[in-house]
Amino acid sequence: MKGESGLLLLILLPMIGGLVSRFLAGEEQNNQRRMRASELVFAVVSPLTLGLAAYYAFRPVDGIPKLTVSKICGKGMTFSMTGFRTVYVLVALIAWSVSCLFALWYMRNEENKGRYFCYTLVTLGSTLGVFLSADLYTTFIFFEVMSLASYVWVVHEEDKEAVRASKTYLAVAVMGGLVMLMGIFILVNGAGTTDMDRVAAFIRSQNERTEIRAAVFCLLFGFGAKAGAFPLHIWLPKAHPVAPAPASALLSGILTKAGMFGVLLISGQFLVGDEAFGKLLMLIAVCTMLIGAVIALFSVDIKHILACSSVSQIGFMLCGAAAMCVLKEEQWLAVSGTVLHMLNHSFFKLLLFLLAGVAVHDLKSRDLNVLRGFGAGKPWLMLLFMSGAFGIAGVPGFSGFVSKSMIHESLVLCYKETGEISFRVTEILFLIAGGCTAAYMLKLFLVLFFKKPSKDVEAFNASGKKYLSKPCLVLLSIPALLIYLAGTLPEYLMLPVANRASDITVFGVARERFRVFTGENLKGGLISLTIGAALWFFVVKPLITKQVSKKETVYVNRFPKKLDLEQAIYRPVLLKLLPGLFGGICRIAETVTKKAAIGLFLLGKRICGLADRTPELCITGVRRTVLRPVCETTTVSTARKFSIVTGGFMNAVSAFLARIFKKKTKRTDNVERVYRGLNDMSETAKLVTRSLSYGLLAFCAGLLAMLVYLLYCLRG
Structure with a gap:
């Protein structure tokens, strides 16, 4: 291990804390003493890690803190705490601290709290590992751990909807990880290393980029899947609504930024100045931006609206990342806008999802028809919601206006530098998507705070229950206050952060001061807000409202289900x-x-049969040719001739006698009868001549003949 060992502690501390929390919780949910100990560990770990990260971020030190851990996971791991990494580690820990403390109230009556505590902290450690990673191999390892650990968030409720959404989430995560790994293999084959700086230098030195682009597209697939970019955005609208609100806030606010971290590496370091890639990424960005916004306009599920909003906001960030490729050396404006919008979106969704969780927790429903009027008479809740809604809609005076203005100006600069109409069209669509954002946030704001309360809300208000504890209100005030202060004092709070985080790219350092509240920027924001108001009052409101009776109006989702990509x-x-x-x-x-x-079996059978008969055929052939007998026995031929003559004569006599006596007799073939008789006689003669008695008889006859001859000789 070489370098700053504290970087490894930042990763291991939450993971160890998660295991300890799970051990303390045990299996018995009713053991209050053990559960409180588990909750204490869960609540303390994130702020403690935040303090440790702040120490490493702000202490005076020469150079960049780095750490190399060799002989682990085969190839070792490397970590670095550069400007961007430092900023997002701090943002992630702030979001986790707020979410964990809020979860203690939100999940006080939930089951499986120990499991949730454990995997939340394990996910924190792996997420920090992604942001601190200095090589692609380390990024991949922690990326996969993060995906698998956060799967438990999605399936937490264990109902049918949660199980189905978790399968979608896991499928996209696994496919994205595998494709990303393929891209890493291709880059390692060419560059010989996974170190991000060396890989970036290798890519920039190559003139032939076919193989490089294939590898980078694989990386874009993996990182884009986690970020929620089109067409791999399908998991966000399914996973966010079913996960607990504290988990949804982290899924949307932080985990998607782990994907954007990879996208910024590609557009800011690997393919700097690649205009073709920039145009492709711009197309993906526009599709992501508009699809998420349109679905959010029609939805009547509060968490589904916020999830689709996350898809749309990822599209805004991708627009900035695409502009980084096109602008080359002048990309500082796009870099700053993209990084700041990532930070802003983390706080927007942290605040908005937790506020939505308050309503969902109290009324046990995500339907706007049930939640209608929930915020009426709750001024503190309305102020908090206004901060998040105004920020994400880009209202001047809130942080979202600053980051959106910078991205918008970078799109204008792309059009001025290239002169291509596509960038002008993208700029217009950017403003329209911003108007859609204002429209669906206006929908939520009006429904929650200015509509007549539903029966469920009236029943809850009549029960006298507190909708939220005071510590949680103070806790939620932290991101709300940051959103407001960053928007009113961008020169002191936002632009310095953007400059420090701009080292994620090659040419990202600001070369001039960006003036936020100019007439051009205010004009762009006003156009988007005007489009949003017009969309809500003249398009969306008539479409999603349905008159049930004279006094009752309900909200319906008229978005065609057939357009669901999944x-x-x-x-x-x-x-x-x-x-x-x-x-x-x-x-x-x-x-x-x-x-x-x-x-083949039948052919082999034939061949084997032929091989089996070949010797026999050869022997038969030799017998009939080379070894054929010179002369054959004439007995049969003589007998055949005799039988033909004799039998033919007998046949003629039989026919003559039958004609004379006119007597019908059975006609027989005397030739065959004679031949068979001769054969029988021949066989009998052979048997007789070969018998012992025949030999003795012949011997006696010979002896008698010899005696007679001797007597005759003696007489003479």
Whole structure:
């Protein structure tokens, strides 16, 4: 281990704290003493880690804190605490501290609290590992740990909707991780290292970029999947609503920024000045920005609206990342705007999701028809919501206006430098998407605070229960105050942070002072807000409201379900089309292989049979040719001739006698009868001549003949 060991402590401390919290909680939820000990660990770990990170961030030190841990996970790990990494480590820890403390109130009556505490802190440690990683291998390892640990957030409720959403989340995370790993393999094959700085230098030195672009596209797929970029955004609208509100705030506010961290590496270091990649990323950004905004306009589920809003805001950030590729040396404006909007969005969604969690927790519903009028008579809650809503809508005086103005100006600069109409169109769509943001936040604000309370809200108010504890109100005031102060004092709070975090890119340091409250910037913000008001009153409100009776109006989601990418494309393709296609190919291959095997078996059988009969055929051939007998026995031929003559004569006599006596007799073939008789006689003669008695008889006859001859000789 070489370097600043405290960087490893930043990662391990939350993970160890999570395991300790889980151990203390045990399996028995009713053990209050153990559960309070677990809650204490859960509440203390994040602020403690925040203090440690602040110490390393602000202490006077020469150079950048770095750490190399060798002989771990095969190739070792490297960590670094540069400007951007420092900023986002601090932001992540602030968000985690607020979320964890809020979760103690939110989950006080929930089950499986110990499991939630454990995986929340493990996710924190892995997220810090992603932000501190200095090489792609380390990034990948902690990226996967982060995805798997945060899966528990999505499936926490364990109902049908949560299980289905968790499968989608895990599928996208795993596919993104595998594709990212392929990109890392390709880069290592060329660069010979996974160190980010060396990889960036290698890529910039290459003239032939076909293989490089293939690798970078793989990385973009993996990082974009986690960020929620189109077309891999499908997990956000499904996962955020079912997760507990404190987890949703972190999923939207921090985990998506881990994906954006990778996108900034690509656009700011790997493919700096690659205009073709910038245009592709710009197209993805526009689609992400508009799709998320449109779905949020029609939705009537408060957490679903905020989730789709996250998709749209990721599109805004991707616009800035795309402008970084196009602007090259003049990219500082796009870099600052993108980084600041990432920071702003983290605090926006931290505040808004926790506020939505208050309403959902009290009324046990996410439907706007049930939540209608929940904020009426709650001025403190309204002020907090206004801070988040005005900030994300880009209202001047709040932090969102600053970051959106910088991204907008970078798009204008892209159009001025290139002269391409596509960037002008993108700028217009940027303003329209900003108007959509204002419209759906106006919808939430009016429904929650200015509509007549629903029956459920009236029943809750009549019960006398507190909608939120005072410590939680103070806790939520932290991000709300940051949003307001950063928007009113951007020169002192936002721009210095942007300059420090701009080292994520090659040419990111600001070369001139950005003036926020100019007429041009205010004009752009006013255009977006005007578009938003017009969309709400003239388009969205008439579409999502339905008159049930003269006194009652309900909100309905009229967005076509057929346009859901997961249901319309991904699930049919991945679960039906591709299995059917490849199943058919496999069946065809199996049939062809089976037929070929049978054919080869039969061919082999024929060959073996032929080989078996070949010796016999050779022997028979030799016998009939080379070894054929010179002369054959004439007995059969003589007998055949005799039988033909004799039998033919007998046949003629039989026919003559039958004609004379006119007597019908059964006609027989005397030739065969004579031949068979001769054969029988021949066989009998052979048997007789070969017998012992025949030999003795012949011997006696010979002896008698010899005696007679001797007597004749003696007489003479």
